[in-house]
Structure formats: structure tokens, C-alpha cells
Amino acid sequence: MSTQPTGFKSWLLTTDHKKIGVMYLVTSLVFFVVGLLLAFIMRTEQLDITKKVIIDADLYNTAFTIHGAAMVLFWMIPVLLGFLANYMIPLMIGAHDVAFPRLNALSFWLYVGAGLIAVMALILPGRLDTGWTGYPPYSIVGPANTAFYVFAVHLLGASSIAGAVNFITTIITLRAPGMTWGRLNLTVWGLFGGFIIQLVGVPVLAAAVTLLLFDKYLGTSFYDGTKGGSPILYEHLFWFYAHPAVYVVALPVFGIVSDIISTFSRKRIYGYTSMAIAIMIITVVGFETWVHHLYVAGTLNWTRVVFMWGTIAIGVPTGIKTFNWLATLHKGSIDLKTPMLHALGFISLFTIGGVTGIANGLLGFDIQVHDTHWVVAHFHYVLAISMSMLCMGAIYYWFPKFTGKMYNEKLGKTAFWITLIGAMIAFLPQFHLGYDGIPRRYWKLPSQYAGEMRIAVIFSYITIAGFLMTLYNFVHSAIKGEKAPANPWNSLSLEWQIPSPPPFYNFEQIPTITDGPYEYGKPADTTVKAH
């Protein structure tokens, strides 16, 4: 086997899936920090909800726009479909690399380019203030330079489509002998579902924003209701992708939670088949929900009813997964290491987001809380905070694998509890505002909520502090951590059966697989190690 090239240039020109994975990780973490910084600024502005504290309405609008875009498009999706997919899929399915290594490098650099445009949209004149949703006519007649938005989405879209093609091909064609579909890690299943959604959805989003560009700069009127177009058309096209986009994040997260819980309970994941089926059901039904974002947009009444059933139906496969996790814990041998704490903390936050999300899906209920702080609270519990936290857990879990070093366990646990306690409280007051019908994206709010919002601010600070401690742990341990053993968790999963960090071509020989990744304590153990 050839040796691993090193040095700065080897990173810039690399087509190695592991190096690309690490570059995705570092870049997405940078955007996470940008997002946190903007959250910090917005929350500080809410210290007094009746008058200006540090920023005016225009800056507040830009802050939530870039916060939302950075967090969803440049942090959550890339850390999962960029970092994790790159680093872990070849290791988990027993391959030397991805199917198209050079296309893979292109995906990464397109993502970096899109990121630079997003940063420009934050600081250059004509700052983006349209919300991450970019609805016309405001994005057309408003002051923002919508081209930033459109081009960032174009580059990111090209990156996502290339990535989806690459990884779907990899998973289908490069599985090692014996790595049947029934032996894939659930993480791989989740990523597979996520990539399918990207492939189907992203082109629609790209088309939607391109028409925006035409309307703004070329004088067409696709979205102009007074000239025969319709602004609602954009909302349909946007959410056709952007709602399933939350499943692009959620499905891999479900897979990771399953992997972590199984490893740290040393127990077979309960109901493997129903888990995989649930992932694929959500992949499909996820496209039957988007009109819930248009529940009060003047859409036909009966359309709203149809999409209510699609939306709340998602609760069933999601419920199945949660109960399977609980059943995996039952009679397990549970070790509360930092990654496991994050997985369990995730469940406790995600369930709050889940039940309040059903409320959003329920048509009659939602009319009162649509576009209110209820929604903001809901999606921070169900996705934003809970899944960011889980991503931290995933980074801890595979930290020994991709750095070859151990993280600091004590600091990891402390940071976890700080993040969790902060996150539990930080958004609760907003459910109350939402119940009272108070809209979101409000720079200033009715004065009777001042006290509650101050609680939200303080606990948000605590959450942010917790995340920053975790990030410090990563940086510090990557430089100074102790050397890690090849398989510190005693996991049966394939990626742990090779040295940490993995050698250049991962496997000296492509292994032959004879059993699944979760067969802990199987009578007459026949699990095959990679060698």
C-alpha cells in the first residue's frame, strides 16, 4: 500500500474521502460558530423587547436570515452529508473510497464557494434580509441583493446533486462482499434516504430561485400576482424541497442515534428492519407534507386537509423509531460515555419538538400558531438544537476514529449537561408567545413578554456556552489528546475493525462480511472482524 501523502498541498488537491470529510467537518463547524454568533446577537437584542438594545430592525432581519441559512444549509446538512457520509460510508460498507473521488472534491469546493457568497451576503451592501426562505415579492422589490441568495443556492445545489449521485452510487455498487442491505449500519441507511431526497428535491429549489433571479433582474413576472404570475408558486416550489430538507438532516441523525445507542448498550438494535423501513417511508412521505407551510397562504381549503394527513402521518414512523431506541436500552448494558449522553439528550429534546410539531401539522391547531414563535421554538427543539447536539455526539463518537486521539471525557460530560440544561429552557417561553399568536421574525415584541424573553436570553447564552466548550474540547483534544486505541468502544461495526486513524486505503484487502454491525452477545458468536 502506498503511504499517506501529507502537507498543505496534499489537502488542497486531495481526492481522498477521509481528507475531504475532515475538510467538510472543519468548514461546517466554522459556519456553526457564525450561526451561534448571530444567535447570540439576536438574543442580546431581545434583552429588552420594547426598544433597541444593540441592533436595529434591518440588522435583526439580516441576522436571522444568515443565521437560518448558515445553520441549515452550511452547518447541519454539510456536517452530515459532507463530513459523516464522506468519512464513514466507505469505512462502513468496506470500500477503498467513494465511487467518484474527483467529483467528491468538486462537491466540497463548490460548497466552500457557496459559503463565501453567504458570508458576502452578510457583510456587503444590499445585505440579505429576506429570511432564509427568500419569499417574493419581498425578495424582488425589497432592498436585498437577492443574487447572493440565488448564486449561493446554485453552487450549493450543484454540490449537493453531485454528492447525492456519488454516494447513492457508492452505497449501491461498492459494498464489500457479504455486506447485504440487511447488514448496513442504520447510519448508512439514513444517509441513503437523505441523499435520495437531495437528488429529487434540490433541482426544484434551484429552479425556484432561478425564476426569482429572472423576476428581479430580467423583468419577468413568474411570481408577480398582479401580472398573471403567483408569489404562492414560489412557496410551493421552495417547500417542496425545503420541508423534506429537514428529513435530509433527520434521517442520518436517526441512524447515528441507533448506532450510538447500540454500541453503548452493547445490544443489538431493536427492530432493525422496521428502523430501515421507517427511514424509507419517511423518505417518500416526506414529499407529501410541504403544504403545511402554506396552511394560511390562501391555498384551497381541501388541499390543506390532504396535506395535514401527510404531515401528521410522519409521526407514526418517527414514533416507531423512538420506541425501538427505548427497547434497545431495555436489558442492555448501558455505559454513559459522552456520545451516549448526547444520544439520550437528543431523544429528550426531540420528543418535545415532536409533540409540538404534531400541533403544527394539525390544521385547525396550526392556524393560531402559524408563523409565530411557537414554530421557532418547535423547530429549535426538533431539529436545530437537538440535532446539532446529536452531531456533537457523533463527532465525539467517531473522534478516536478520525483523529486517532481520545477526547476529554470529563469536559465532554460537563459541556453536555450545560448545553442540555440551557436548551431545555431556552425556547420554552416562545411556546407561550406562540400560543398567544405572537408572530416570529419580530424585531420588537409586545412588552408583556419582557420577563419571559429575558429567561430565554439567559438560557440561550448557557446553551451557546455549552456548545463552545464542546468545540474547545474538539480542538484541544485533536492537538493534545491521548492516543486512542483502534476500537475504544468495543464496537462490532466495520469502521472500528481497522486502525484509528484508518490507513490510506482503509482496508488492506476488501473484507468479506458475514454478519451485521449490531450482533452483540449473539449466541455462538459468528461476527467477522475485518481482517
Added chain:
Amino acid sequence: MLKQMVRLLTAALFVSLPYAAAAAERVADPVKAWNNHFKTWAVVSIVVYLVVTVPLIYFVFKYKRRHKDETGAYIVGNTALEILWTIVPMIIIIMLGVQSWAVFNDLRDVPKDHIEVKAVGFMYGFEMYSPEGIKTINELRVPVGNVKVNLSSKDVIHDFALPAFRTREDMVPGENTYLWFSAKEPGEYPVYCAEYCGSGHSSMLAKVIVMKQEDYDAWVKKQKGEGTTVAALTPETKGKELVERLGCLGCHGIAGEIKAGPALNGVIGKSQELEDGTKVVIDEAFVKEKIADPKAKPVKGFGHIMPPNALAKEEYEAIAAYINTLK
């Protein structure tokens, strides 16, 4: 075991169906219907949350790893159990869905006996039109009874949110939408713009004023009466009309109250500190410039969100004259 389970669940489904059907019956008051719906949801949600978190915490303590080489029990699955936790959530969701559908119908089906009014959103305010054609800004007056509000917009998408009546709907340029509510008690009810529309979004506030029928009739009469004497408009009345029409009152109070911007009463002659620290004494020229180019001389302590308005010279003067009358 499995058979019993399935039988039990089928029975549960049939028991729950009549309940769901009962929930679908039309309730007289949409607000009450919504409140009931919320309660049902809240009870179900708390139970679900406990069903997830209590076992989670219990298992973590009960099955804590005792020694290094311990392994969990080898359990592949249990079909009966898996069917149970598929079907129970299904039943819960169907029941909630049917109830929600009924609430939705209540909120959207306009009763036959209603009056129709119109609301038009603009950056940043609401123009309201009574059935008699009286136009008001950021203030919708209606008599007790059922009211249908026809909605549209002049520029971007806004939303007419009326939380006291558990209803809201977007105002879309080029399209016609509606909502309705049942005004029972005289009083004032806040209206918010709930669709993001730019700088003035969070100051795009209004109210619905429900009046007793006789008070409403008196109000209409008074408005109509004024309407006939407007023939010779003084600059001050014209200014008042402009200030209302242009949505200035969304951001400015006229009785000393501070909204997104400073109150307009008494500003002429007042000494004001600008963003760059200089002090100016506000005169009519300053007001004119402020309206035409608000960012030229930004006032300290506020967000700079005031939208520019290109008007005729007399119109600027009319506004300034009106503001001068506010003490």
C-alpha cells in the same frame, strides 16, 4: 399473544371511531373549539412525553453497565410489541387529525349571517374598509356579530393575524383571501402582521374594535357626516389623512407613546440627538427631509427602518403642518 394483541387493537379502533365522529360535529364557537382541541393535544402530548422519558431514565439506571465485559441481552424483536407501538400512535394521530379537521372547518366556513369588510396590507400598515365604504387605517371597527374579512395586499405578502379569534390568513398581492370571526364582546383585539415583510414588519400592528350595534351606527353616521364637509381641505386635515394613509402611525405614536420610532407630537421645535452625536432642533424642513430620505439624518436610539416616501411638495407641507398641530 400476537392474535390477542391484534384483536385488542381492532376493538380499540372501533371504540375510538364514534369519539372521533363526535369531535367532527360542528361547534358553535370556533374559539371554544380551538381551546378544546388544544387541551386534547396537551393531554396526549404530556402522556407521550412521559411514556418516552420515564422508561428512558429508568433503563439508564436499571441497566447501567456493571463490569467491563458485560453484554446486553440478545433480543431480535417482538412482533406483537412492534404492532402495538405502530397502531397506538396511528389511532392517536387519526383522532387528533379528525378533531383538527373539524376545528378547521369551524374556522373557515363562514356562517350565512355575516357582514363583509375589507383589509388591504401595505408596507407598513392595514387599510380597512367598512361595509359602508368608510376607510380607516390600522383600525377595523365592527358591530357585534359575524364578520368576514376579505384580504389583499398592495405590495408584498402580509398576514392578518387575529389571535383573540384563533384565526389568521395571508394577504397576497394579486390574490384574494379571506378569514372570518365571530365578534361577541365589545372591546379591542390586536392584529399583527404575521408574514415577514421587511423593516417595519414588527411594527405592522393594528386592532379590531368591536362595538355595540348602536355605538357602531353612531360612528358610521359621524364618519359620513364628516365626509360631506371635507370639501375645503385645510393642509392640516390633508396632512392627517396622509399620515394615516402612509402608515406612519404603525411606527409613530401621536400621544407621546414610543413605538418603533419617536412620538410625533411636539417634535417640531424639539431638540433631537442624531446618530453621529450632533444635535438639531427639528423644524418643518427637517420633517420634510425625513420623509423623503429618512437615512440622511438618522435619529439616535432607534433602528433606521423608516421607509422613504416620494411626495408632492404640498403633501410634505401638509404633513409638516399636521405634525405641528400635535402637541
